[in-house]
Amino acid sequence: MAVAPGPVGQSVPRVDGVAKVTGAARYLDDLDVPGAWHGVTVRSTIPHGIFEGLDLDPAFDWSAVVVVTADQLAWGAGLAAGGLGDNYVAMIDRDQPALVPPGGRITHADEPVALIAAPTKALAAAARRAARPRQRPLPPVLTIDDALAAEIKLYGDDNIFKQFLIRKGHGDDDEFDAAMAGAAQIIDGTYHTGAQEQMYIEPQAMAAWKDGALHVAGSMQCPYYVHKALKRVLGHADFNVVQAVTGGGFGGKEEYPSLVAIHAALLALKTGRPVKLIYRRDEDLRATTKRHPMRARYRTLVDEGTGRLLAAEAELLFDGGAYNTLSPVVNSRGAIHALGPYRCDHAVIDALMVATHTPPNGAFRGFGAPQAHWSAERHIDRIARVLGLDPLAVRRTNMYRDGDRTPTGQVLRDVGIGIVLERALERAEKPLPPRLAATRPGGGGPAARLVPSRGLALAWHGCGFTGNGEAALKGKADVALEGRDVVIYIASTDIGQGPETIFPQIVAETLGLPLARVRNAPHDTAQVPDSGPTVASRTTMVVGGVAQKAARKLRDALAAEVGFDGDFDRMLAARKSAANLRVQAEYTDDCSLVWDPKTYQGDAYPAFGWACVIVDLDVDADTGEVFYRRLVQATDVGRAINPVLCSGQLEGGALQALGFATSEELVLDAQHGMRNNRLTNYIIPTALDAPEMETVLVEIPFAGGPFGAKGIGEIPHDVPHAAVAQAIERATGAVLDRLPMTPERVLAALDTAAEPSA
C-alpha cells in the first residue's frame, strides 16, 4: 500500500493531551456552576428488605437542606400536571427504580433511597449522617447457587435475567449426548473469575441546572443513554445532556451515569438551584457496577493424540447482581466467545445470567469476553496437561482457519490468529530486559525459589454490536462546513481512547484537508445526533465509518453547489454562499450480515480482531507473588488510524488484565458490599508493576471499517490473565483456575502442585 498522504496512519499528538497533562482540562467538579448546591445520596445498609421510611435526626437543622424521597414526587403525572414520568432507570429492562420509595423493596446494599442537597459539601455530608433509612430485613440471595435454587425469588420465577443457548453441528440432537456419554475420556474443568472495578480516573459526577430548560452535564461515555433515561423519569425531552471531560470509562461510565444524572436532575428540580452530585471514591467503589463474576464448567471430547476438539459443552454462569442493567448483552458476548478462537464442530454453549441481592454488575471492557476467554484458555491448557501435550501445539491444532465456522455458524474470512501468533513469537525472541531490582522493595539477595517463566494465550473479539445490533441502531454522524473549517458532530465521546483526535484524522484524510481544519463539536445532545453509545469496540470502526461516509456526502454536496468536483479548497473558493453546509450519514449494513436473534445463529459480528499475548514473569515460590517482566502482544487492528493511540489502548488494556490476573480482588462484607473500598486496599497495578510492553500492530484490513480499521478497545483485556496462569503452571506446576491469582491462592496451589511441565 502506498504511504497515505494525509493524517491517517500518522501518530499525530492527541488533541486533548496538553490540557489533560497540564491540569487545564475541566472535569465536572472543576466546572464553575454558580450557586450550585451539593448533592448526596442516602443508601440502604442491607442487601434485601423493605424500606419503611427515612428517619431524620431531630437534633439536625433540616431547614437549611432539601431532602427528597420518592414518595414526595408526582410520578406518572407528566409535565403538564407539574409532575414527572416513571420511577425507573430506562435501560434494557425497567426493573431498577431511580429511587426506592418508602414501602418499596431494597434489593442490594448501598441502594439509593433518598437524596439530599445542601449549600455546602460539609452540610450535605452532615445531613447524610443525620438521615437513616428504616429497614425491615428479609433473607437475601447472595450467591449464584442461591439464585439458581430460587427459594427466594428476586427476578421472575427462576432468578434468571437471561439465558442464551448456542448449538452447533450435532449439538442440536441426540447424537451429541450419545457421543459424550460413550466417550472413553471427557475432559472436565470448572473455572472462576472474580468481580473487577473499572477504576476510572474521576468518580461518578454529574451537574444539573435550569435556565428555562434543564441542562445536565457530567462524566459519561454515552450522552444518549443518559438522555433516554432522563426523558423517561422527567416525562419530557426539553433538556440537553453534555459530556464533561471524562478521564476513562472502561464501561463504568456506560450505564451507571444515567442513575447519577437522574438524581442530580431531581435535586435541581426540587431545590430550584443548580446541583452538583459527585460521589466520594469509597462510596463510588461500594455502590457502582463491577465486572460480572463468572463460574463456568467445560466438558470436551478431544482426539487423544492431538488434542483436537471434537465436541464441547460449556455452561457459563454470570452473577448479574440486583438489576438487569446491560447484563443480557454481557451474557450474549460471553456465550459467543465461550470457546475462544478455536474450531469445534459440535458444541452446546449454555450461558445464564442470574439475579442476586448484590450491587448490580455492569459494563466493563470486554463485556463477558475476558471471563469466557479465561475458561476457554484454561481449558485448552487442561487438555494439554491431561494428554501430556504441549499447550502451544494444542492451540495450533485447534485455532481457526479461513472457512471455519464459529459456534453461531458464521463462516470466518481473513482469520488472523495464525499471523498474530507468529508475530508475537518472533517479537518474544528478543532478549528479556534485565530484571529490575526495584520491582519489589527488598534486599539481601533474591529468593532461591524465584522461578522465571513464560505463558501464551490467544484471543478473538467481535467488533461492534452483535448481530443486527448496528443495523437496528442506525448510528448517525454529521459533518459540517463552517467557514473554512469542518466540524464533526458525533455522540461518541473521548474517554481517553482518542476519538477527539482520530475522527478529525479520518475526516481530514477523506476530504484532503489539513488536520488543523477539522475538529469534533462538543458532545451535547442539543447539537449532535445519536451515534449510538461509546462501547463495544465500535467507535472508530463503526461510527468512524459513518463519519467517513458523512465526509464524502459533504464533498458531494459541495460539488453539487459549485458545479464541479475537485480539490476541496478550490471548491470552497468557488462558493457563492458563506452559509454553513451540514450533512448527515447513517450506519447501513454493507456486509450483508445474516443473524437470527432467536436461535443465535448467523453472522455474530461484521469483523473479528485477533490477538496473541506472551507474558514473561517470575514466580516467588516462597510468597506466591508474581513479578511481571515483559508482555508481548501482537494484535490485528485492521488499520491503525493513529498507531501511538492504538498501541496505548492495547497496552493499557493489557495492564488492566494483569490487575485482573493477580491483584484486583473484591473483599466482601456480610451484606456482600465491598469491604476494601479504598485505593489502598483494592490493588490496581501502577507504573512500577507494569512489565516492559512490546506491542505489534498487525493490519489485516476490514473492508467495512474506515481505511480498514477494526475495533481494538476490548481485545487487549481478553487473555493476558490466561497467559499469566499458564506461566505460573509452567514454572511451578501450580494449577490456578480461579481469578484473581493472589499470592494466597498461588501458594495454596503450590502445595498441591505436580512437577512443573517445563
Added chain:
Amino acid sequence: MKIEFTLNERPVSVDVAPMARLLDVLREDLRVTGTKEGCGEGECGACTVLVDGRAVLAADELIVAIELPAVAPGAYQGWRKVGTRAAQSISKVMAAAVIEVADGAIATCRFALGAVADRPIRVPTAEAAALGRAPDATTAAAVAAATAAAIAPIDDVRSTAAYRRRVAGALLSRFVMNAGRR
C-alpha cells in the same frame, strides 16, 4: 484566618478556616482546579501540591530523619515487603533480618516482622533457634517453625492469618539461607 502566599507565580491572599483542607482552599476558594480529589486519602496522588518545586506532605507528616544503630561491617542484611503492588499499598507481610556469621555459625541475629501483630515485632524465639547454628537448611526450617509458633496474625482485607504465618517464616528462612551463601 488570613494567609498570604505565592500561587503559580502570583501573590494571593485568602481567608480560610483553620481546619480547611489545602485541596479545598485551592479548588474552591482560589479556583485552581488542576489539583484533584481522586481517592480522598492521599493514595492516588491527584491532590499532590508542589511547594518550591517539591511534592510535600502536610506539616505533621514530615519525617526529617530516622536514627538507627550502625550494623557491624560484613553483617548480612535482608528485607522484603510482600504484597500485590510494588508501592503505594499496605503490605501483607514484612520481614527484615541482620545476621552475623562467624566460623560457620550464626554469631548474632535480629529478626523483625511487620503486619503480623498490632506493631512491628522482633521474634526472639526464632532468633534463639538460629543463634550458634550453621546458616543452613536445617536452621532455616527451625527458624520458620519458631516463627510460625511465635506469631498470631489476623485475617483482614489484605490477607489471611495462615498466609502471614507461613510467609513470615519463609522470608526469615530465606534470609538465613542467603546469609549462609555469602
